[in-house]
Each structure stands twice: as structure tokens, then as C-alpha cells.
Amino acid sequence: MLAVAGGQPAADGQFPHRPIRLAAAEAATSPASTTTPAPTKAGSGDAKAAPPAAAQPPGEGTTRRSERLALIKRRGTLLAGIKTDYPPFGTVNESGVPIGFEHDLAEDIARRIGVTLTRVPVSSANRLQKLEEGAIDLVIATQGDTAERRKIATQIEPNYYSSGVTLFVPPDSQLRDWSDVRGQKVCATQGAYFNREMARRYLLDLQMFGNARDAKLAVRDKRCVGYMFDNTALAADVLRPEWAGYKMPLAVSLVTPWSIAIGRGEDKTDFEALVSDAVADWHRTGFLIEREKAWGLQPSKFLQDMRVRWTQKSPDGQFVCRRFADGSITPECRNPIFLSAADASGLRRFGLQIKDLTGIDLTILYDDYDRSAYFSGLLITLLLTVLCIGGSLAVGVLGALAAERKAALLRRATLLVSVCGRMTPPLLQIYLVLVGVGSLLAGLGITLSPLVVVVACLSYYTGSSVMVAMLEAAGVRRRTVPDYRITLRTLREIVPNSSGPVVAALVNVSKATMMGSAVAVPELLSAATSIVSDHGNVGVVMNALLLTFLLLIFVVVRMLGKLERTLVREAAK
Amino acid sequence: MIPFTEIIWDLVTWTPFLAGGFAMNILISLVAMTIGTSLGWIIANMRLATSPRTYRASLYLTEITRNIPTFVFLFYLAFMLPGEFTVPFTASIVGFPSWLKASLALSIAVIGFCSDNLSPAIREWRKGDHGVALLFIPSWTSYALIIVMASSTASVIGVSELVSRCNTVINATGKTQIMLPVYLYACVFFVGFCYPLNILMKHLKSVIGRRLRETAYRGTPSVSSISGG
Numbered sequence: 021m022l023a024v025a026g027g028q029p030a031a032d033g034q035f036p037h038r039p040i041r042l043a044a045a046e047a048a049t050s051p052a053s054t055t056t057p058a059p060t061k062a063g064s065g066d067a068k069a070a071p072p073a074a075a076q077p078p079g080e081g082t083t084r085r086s087e088r089l090a091l092i093k094r095r096g097t098l099l100a101g102i103k104t105d106y107p108p109f110g111t112v113n114e115s116g117v118p119i120g121f122e123h124d125l126a127e128d129i130a131r132r133i134g135v136t137l138t139r140v141p142v143s144s145a146n147r148l149q150k151l152e153e154g155a156i157d158l159v160i161a162t163q164g165d166t167a168e169r170r171k172i173a174t175q176i177e178p179n180y181y182s183s184g185v186t187l188f189v190p191p192d193s194q195l196r197d198w199s200d201v202r203g204q205k206v207c208a209t210q211g212a213y214f215n216r217e218m219a220r221r222y223l224l225d226l227q228m229f230g231n232a233r234d235a236k237l238a239v240r241d242k243r244c245v246g247y248m249f250d251n252t253a254l255a256a257d258v259l260r261p262e263w264a265g266y267k268m269p270l271a272v273s274l275v276t277p278w279s280i281a282i283g284r285g286e287d288k289t290d291f292e293a294l295v296s297d298a299v300a301d302w303h304r305t306g307f308l309i310e311r312e313k314a315w316g317l318q319p320s321k322f323l324q325d326m327r328v329r330w331t332q333k334s335p336d337g338q339f340v341c342r343r344f345a346d347g348s349i350t351p352e353c354r355n356p357i358f359l360s361a362a363d364a365s366g367l368r369r370f371g372l373q374i375k376d377l378t379g380i381d382l383t384i385l386y387d388d389y390d391r392s393a394y395f396s397g398l399l400i401t402l403l404l405t406v407l408c409i410g411g412s413l414a415v416g417v418l419g420a421l422a423a424e425r426k427a428a429l430l431r432r433a434t435l436l437v438s439v440c441g442r443m444t445p446p447l448l449q450i451y452l453v454l455v456g457v458g459s460l461l462a463g464l465g466i467t468l469s470p471l472v473v474v475v476a477c478l479s480y481y482t483g484s485s486v487m488v489a490m491l492e493a494a495g496v497r498r499r500t501v502p503d504y505r506i507t508l509r510t511l512r513e514i515v516p517n518s519s520g521p522v523v524a525a526l527v528n529v530s531k532a533t534m535m536g537s538a539v540a541v542p543e544l545l546s547a548a549t550s551i552v553s554d555h556g557n558v559g560v561v562m563n564a565l566l567l568t569f570l571l572l573i574f575v576v577v578r579m580l581g582k583l584e585r586t587l588v589r590e591a592a593k
Numbered sequence: 594m595i596p597f598t599e600i601i602w603d604l605v606t607w608t609p610f611l612a613g614g615f616a617m618n619i620l621i622s623l624v625a626m627t628i629g630t631s632l633g634w635i636i637a638n639m640r641l642a643t644s645p646r647t648y649r650a651s652l653y654l655t656e657i658t659r660n661i662p663t664f665v666f667l668f669y670l671a672f673m674l675p676g677e678f679t680v681p682f683t684a685s686i687v688g689f690p691s692w693l694k695a696s697l698a699l700s701i702a703v704i705g706f707c708s709d710n711l712s713p714a715i716r717e718w719r720k721g722d723h724g725v726a727l728l729f730i731p732s733w734t735s736y737a738l739i740i741v742m743a744s745s746t747a748s749v750i751g752v753s754e755l756v757s758r759c760n761t762v763i764n765a766t767g768k769t770q771i772m773l774p775v776y777l778y779a780c781v782f783f784v785g786f787c788y789p790l791n792i793l794m795k796h797l798k799s800v801i802g803r804r805l806r807e808t809a810y811r812g813t814p815s816v817s818s819i820s821g822g
Contacts, residue, residue: 192764192767193764194763194764199749201751202749202750202751203691203750203751203752203753203757204751219676220672223671223672223691223750223751225751439784439788440780440784443738443742443783443784443787443788443791444742444780444783444784445742445743445745445746445756445783446742447745447746447748447749447756448745448756448759448776448779448780448783451756451759451760451776452773452776452777452780455763455772455776456772456773456774456775456776456777457773459769459770459772459773460773531662531663531664531665532662532664534662534664534665535664535746537749538748538749545664545665545668548668549668552672558672558673559673562668562669562672562673565665565668565669566661566665566666566669569662569665570660570661573660573661573662574660577660
């Protein structure tokens with residue numbers, strides 16, 4: 021009985037139409053046999069989840085009464101379309117009983133309605149078709165919330181889960197961020213819709229395979245650094261003994277939120293309100309996070325963010341994110357991809373209008389998160405610039421003072437150190453100190469700050485050039501004043517002869533501060549690449565970045581030029 | 594703790610791989626110098642033109658190339674240029690390798706350098722003062738060495754050059770202890786290549802200088818319009 025209603029994974033997709041109706045009819049007459057009592061299975065978060073719709077009662081007269089909900093109550097069971105071939109979201113256990121993350125959610129909804137649950141196995145191909153036919157009341161089957169699907173069904177907001185693209189890597193992989201994968205060989209399966217977009221956003225070198233199996237074997241044989249695929253599909257793989265130790269360390273990209281779907285005509289009804297309130301409640305009580313953990317899924321950032329957002333309260337004690345009497349949800353809490361210019365206000369509205377008209381996505385202007393990320397990146401870049409200019413000058417002056425001392429050993433040592441400084445690429449120096457020396461210090465429990473290391477290495481590299489310029493100017497000075505020697509007091513005498521190359525070196529170091537992005541210093545370039553990876557607006561962000569830097573360098577050149585003239589004038593006095 | 598000999602042995606084993614990476618650094622730099630010098634030569638000639646409009650244009654172009662940070666430009670080109678393109682009027686598709694994008698990005702700095710240093714050299718040459726013009730050669734070579742060091746930044750867009758291959762070696766061996774030695778080894782490549790050439794260029798310069806029986810101080814090539822990174 022139960023096997024008919026929801027237990028046959030093989031039937032998914034070709035499940036004949038009539039038997040479901042039959043099963044449903046039987047379920048309606050003998051509910052107890054079709055389903056396990058919900059409250060015992062739904063988990064700990066459930067206890068707190070109680071009065072569901074009470075927090076936000078649907079406003080009188082604004083939400084319609086749903087015929088469907090009435091039917092469900094009369095029938096005594098909820099016909100939920102759930103997957104049985106997508107572990108751990110919907111699968112069957114050894115004895116053929118359908119179980120999974122989404123089964124738990126469906127059970128909770130049935131419990132809230134006060135009926136039993138009948139599981140109808142569905143596939144990605146037929147889930148919305150069955151809903152349209154009325155064979156099922158609700159779909160909760162790994163369904164992404166897209167604009168097309170909104171036309172054929174009522175998609176419930178808030179979204180309850182999300183999927184995206186990640187990388188399946190071997191146990192010994194050191195990859196931590198998508199920027200580590202730039203230019204690397206990445207295995208992918210042909211025909212996946214995200215391949216092209218991912219390659220564009222992260223500069224990947226994709227190696228195509230006909231199926232997932234071959235791609236994963238290629239990862240095992242180290243023919244590529246990892247297999248790029250949907251994270252929820254890979255979730256089952258990392259749980260298999262065959263792939264023990266394999267992991268998905270990178271942040272999920274191209275995130276698509278998942279939604280529960282109900283019939284197209286159920287829009288703005290008490291059925292929609294009930295399901296929507298249930299999902300909001302799951303976010304607030306932590307039920308979803310708890311179930312995710314129980315099913316061995318990696319903690320998703322989506323659920324954590326949603327929890328924070330939906331539990332946030334305004335000063336008057338009300339939830340910031342909530343459903344209003346007319347059924348609408350606070351715009352800021354909605355899935356941003358479905359916000360149109362009409363829903364937004366102010367700068368955001370303006371930005372969305374530009375996007376609608378021209379396709380140019382100026383997220384760095386209208387998106388609060390992007391704008392603040394870009395701005396704080398700019399601040400860190402400015403800080404790096406000031407520190408590197410100061411550091412390079414300090415290293416240069418100290419080096420010049422040391423090299424001009426009478427002690428031959430000190431002089432030789434200083435010159436040698438400066439040669440090494442000028443002849444090794446600063447990026448290599450940064451890795452050498454942060455990773456190489458850092459690995460030794462890690463044993464002592466000391467962690468180096470990437471920002472400090474970047475400033476130190478760039479100052480060393482540039483400072484060495486500053487020092488050489490000063491020593492050469494000192495050589496020139498000695499032609500007129502034979503016993504000239506650089507000391508703090510006589511420093512000003514070489515200013516006119518050294519200022520040109522010194523200023524050039526300082527301008528260069530301010531151009532090089534972006535190297536910090538290679539070691540995850542959150543400066544402007546890092547901010548830009550992370551905005552690109554979130555929105556894919558490559559052209560806009562890259563042009564803005566180049567323009568910002570040109571402006572920044574222009575200002576630095578002007579300021580250093582002014583400083584140079586002042587110093588030369590002072591020195592001449 | 595892994596014994597010292599094992600680390601040395603690891604480094605020896607990986608030397609051909611690392612040397613191949615360094616060859617990539619040289620290739621990137623040579624291509625960047627070639628493109629940059631050709632375009633820089635054009636701008637340098639524009640600077641000597643009698644037409645004030647051409648002269649002004651050359652100054653603007655030089656100013657722009659001086660101010661573009663090559664590191665950001667590298668990212669810009671990596672993201673904005675396609676990975677492959679169709680050759681005009683044919684059906685053949687040609688790959689646009691990342692290393693070539695790196696060369697293009699670095700060539701911007703070379704253009705600025707050549708514009709600044711070639712135009713006085715050309716002027717001297719036209720005056721018949723060939724010796725002074727020849728001073729451009731050691732400056733150019735010293736600048737090429739700076740570009741060799743800057744070519745290591747190509748690693749951030751995934752070009753398999755020396756620095757990027759160091760990271761590959763670290764991942765492949767899976768040994769924490771090899772991190773410091775392998776980076777130090779990479780430093781040896783750079784210092785070992787650049788230092789002798791730098792000495793040679795200084796020597797060449799003083800030889801030319803002596804030939805000219807120059808009395809006035811001329812100085813080494815000014816610290817150029819690139820960071821070396």
C-alpha cells in the first residue's frame with residue numbers, strides 16, 4: 021500500500037496516471053495506513069514550530085478561501101509530490117519506505133493542516149504537470165524557483181532551500197576559494213546549463229565528459245582539480261563510502277532558491293498563506309537547519325542567512341520579514357531575482373530600471389551589499405596604498421643609512437639584501453612569507469596577517485629600489501662634496517637628485533597593492549571579483565574597477581608630485 | 594619532520610617542471626617586450642613629430658599607459674577578452690591563451706617605458722649621436738628583467754608559470770615542509786637569471802659611457818613605470 025503510494029523509485033517519471041488517483045482515493049479512505057504520524061518524525065525543531073499561522077493570521081477578505089485546502093481537509097490527507105530518487109532529499113530506505121529531507125517537510129505541512137500525508141513520487145519532468153492536473157496538492161521536489169515556473173504554478177515564498185554549483189574535490193585538495201581554481205582544469209558534464217557561465221565568472225578551463233561517472237573518475241585520477249556540478253546532487257556522492265574523504269570546500273555559486281509549489285489558482289489564498297507561514301516558521305525555529313544536519317547535508321549558507329533574516333525584529337517588536345494581510349512579503353526579504361522595479365524604491369528602483377532598459381547591471385550602485393563591499397574594498401586599497409608608500413620610504417631610507425655606514429659588513433649585507441629584494445617578484449615574496457614561513461609559524465601557533473605580509477613584502481621590494489636611487493644620488497653628490505655621506509641630517513641634500521626615481525617607485529607600489537587579492541586581502545580587486553561571481557556582471561564591474569584605479573593612481577601621482585616639488589624647494593633653501 | 598635529503602630530492606625531481614614554468618615567464622616577457630616596444634616605438638616617433646596634434650596625442654597615450662596598473666589590467670583582459678575567437682573571414686576558431694592575455698597586459702607598461710626612453714634615443718640617433726642612443730639597449734634589457742618578475746603575476750589568472758607551478762608542487766606532494774623550500778628555490782631561479790644580466794647591463798652601460806667619454810652623470814635607467822609585479 022505504502023509502496024504504491026510513494027515507495028517505488030523506478031516508477032518516477034513513468035508513473036501511470038490512474039494508479040495515483042487510485043492510491044490517492046484509497047489514502048483518503050484509510051489515512052492511517054498510508055503515512056507515519058507526522059509529529060514523531062518531524063524532529064526537535066518541530067516542538068517550537070507550533071501555532072503555525074497564528075503569528076501572521078491571513079487578513080480577512082484579502083486572502084481568498086482555497087477550495088483545494090477545503091478538499092484536503094475533507095479528504096483527510098495531503099497529496100504531496102515528492103522525489104524518491106534524489107538522496108538525501110527524497111529517497112527510500114532499505115525496506116522501501118520513502119524518506120528524506122523533503123519528506124520531513126511534507127509531513128510537517130500535513131501536520132499543520134491536520135491531515136495525514138500521502139507521498140506521490142514525482143520526477144523533475146512531471147512534477148508541475150501533475151500539479152496542474154490536480155493529481156497532487158503540492159510539490160516539494162527539489163524545484164528551483166524560476167520566472168518560467170511562476171507562470172505555471174504558485175511558487176511559495178519564502179524559499180525553503182537552495183542549490184547551486186560547487187566543486188567535488190579529492191580528500192587532499194587544498195582548494196578553498198573559487199579564485200584558487202582560476203585557469204585550472206575543471207571536469208564538467210556536457211550540457212549542464214551552468215558550464216558556460218561558470219567558466220566566464222571564474223575563468224575556468226573546463227574538461228567535458230559525457231556523464232557524471234566519467235567526470236568523477238577523472239577527478240580521482242587527477243586529470244582535473246575537481247568535478248563541477250550541482251551541490252545538492254553531489255551531496256549524495258560525498259556520503260557514499262566509495263568517495264570517502266571527498267569534499268566540496270568551495271562556496272556554492274549561481275544559487276537558485278527552491279520553492280514549494282501549489283496550483284496556479286491558489287495564488288493569494290489561505291492555502292498559500294498556510295504553506296508560506298509554515299516555511300517562514302521553519303526558518304525562524306531552525307527546523308530546516310536541524311533537518312539539513314540530520315540528513316548529513318553540508319550546512320548551507322542560504323539557510324543560515326535566511327534564519328538571520330527571518331528572526332530579525334524591528335524596534336517595535338515585530339519581525340522585519342513577514343507576510344502582510346494582503347499576502348505580500350516584505351520586499352527586502354523576497355527572492356531578489358523576482359523583484360521588479362515596481363517593488364523597489366529609491367536607488368534600487370533606478371538601478372533595476374537601468375537593468376530592464378539596457379541590460380547593464382549596476383549592482384555596485386543599487387545593491388546595498390555590493391555597494392558596501394566595493395566601498396570597503398576601496399578603503400582597504402587606500403589603506404594599503406598609504407602603508408606601502410610609507411613602508412617603502414622607510415625601508416629605502418633605513419637601507420640607505422645602513423649602506424652608508426662605515427662598517428663594511430653592514431654595508432655589504434644591506435646591499436645583498438637589497439639585491440634579493442629587487443630581484444624576486446613581490447608576489448613570490450608574499451607567498452614565501454605567508455605560506456612558506458607561515459607554515460613554520462603555524463606550528464608555534466602564530467598566524468600571519470595577510471595584510472601585514474603584503475605591506476611588508478611590497479615595502480621591501482619597492483624600498484630596495486628607493487634605496488638604490490638614494491645611493492646613486494649620494495654618488496652624484498660626492499662628485500661635488502667628496503666626503504658626503506647619507507645621514508638623517510644630510511638626507512635633504514640628495515632630495516633633488518633622487519626624487520624622480522623615488523616618486524616613480526612609490527607610484528608603482530601603489531599600483532601593486534592589488535596583489536593583496538592573491539592572498540585574500542579584501543581589497544578592491546577581491547571585492548570586484550566576488551561581485552562578478554555573485555551577479556555575473558563582468559563588463560560593468562571590470563570597467564568600474566579599471567576606472568576607479570585609474571582615478572586612484574591619478575590622485576596618487578598628483579599628490580606625490582606635489583610633495584616632491586615641496587621637498588625639492590625645501591632642500592634648495 | 595621530513596629529512597632534509599628528502600626535500601632536496603623532491604626539489605630535484607620537480608626541477609624540470611619548475612624550469613618549464615620559468616620558461617613560460619620568459620616567453621610571456623619576451624612577447625610583452627616585443628608588442629610593447631613596437632607600439633612604444635610608434636608613440637616615441639609621434640613625440641618627435643612636428644605636428645602639435647600628433648605630439649599632444651602621443652603625450653596623452655603615454656600618460657594613459659603610465660597610469661594603467663598592469664595587475665588590474667591583467668584581470669580586466671582575462672575577464673573581458675574571449676577564451677577563443679573566430680578568425681575574420683574564415684571559419685577557424687583560435688584559442689586565446691591566458692598567457693597571451695598576460696603578455697598584452699604587461700605590454701602596456703612597456704609602451705610607456707619605450708615612449709619615454711626611446712624618443713630621446715631616436716632624437717640623438719637622428720642627430721648622429723649614435724653612442725648616446727645605444728644607451729637605450731642596457732636600459733631596455735634592465736626593464737625586460739623587471740617585466741620577467743612582473744610576469745609572475747600571470748599566476749593569479751591561472752597561467753602555469755613558475756610561481757603557479759610552486760603551488761602545484763605543494764599540492765601534488767601534499768607536504769607542508771616543502772612550502773618554504775620550494776618558494777626559496779623559485780627565488781633562486783629569478784635571482785639567478787636577473788642578477789648576472791643586471792651586472793652585465795651595468796657593465797655594458799659603463800663601457801658605452803666610457804666610449805662616449807662622458808663627463809656628466811647620466812644615472813641608471815630610472816625606476817620604470819611598473820612595479821615589477
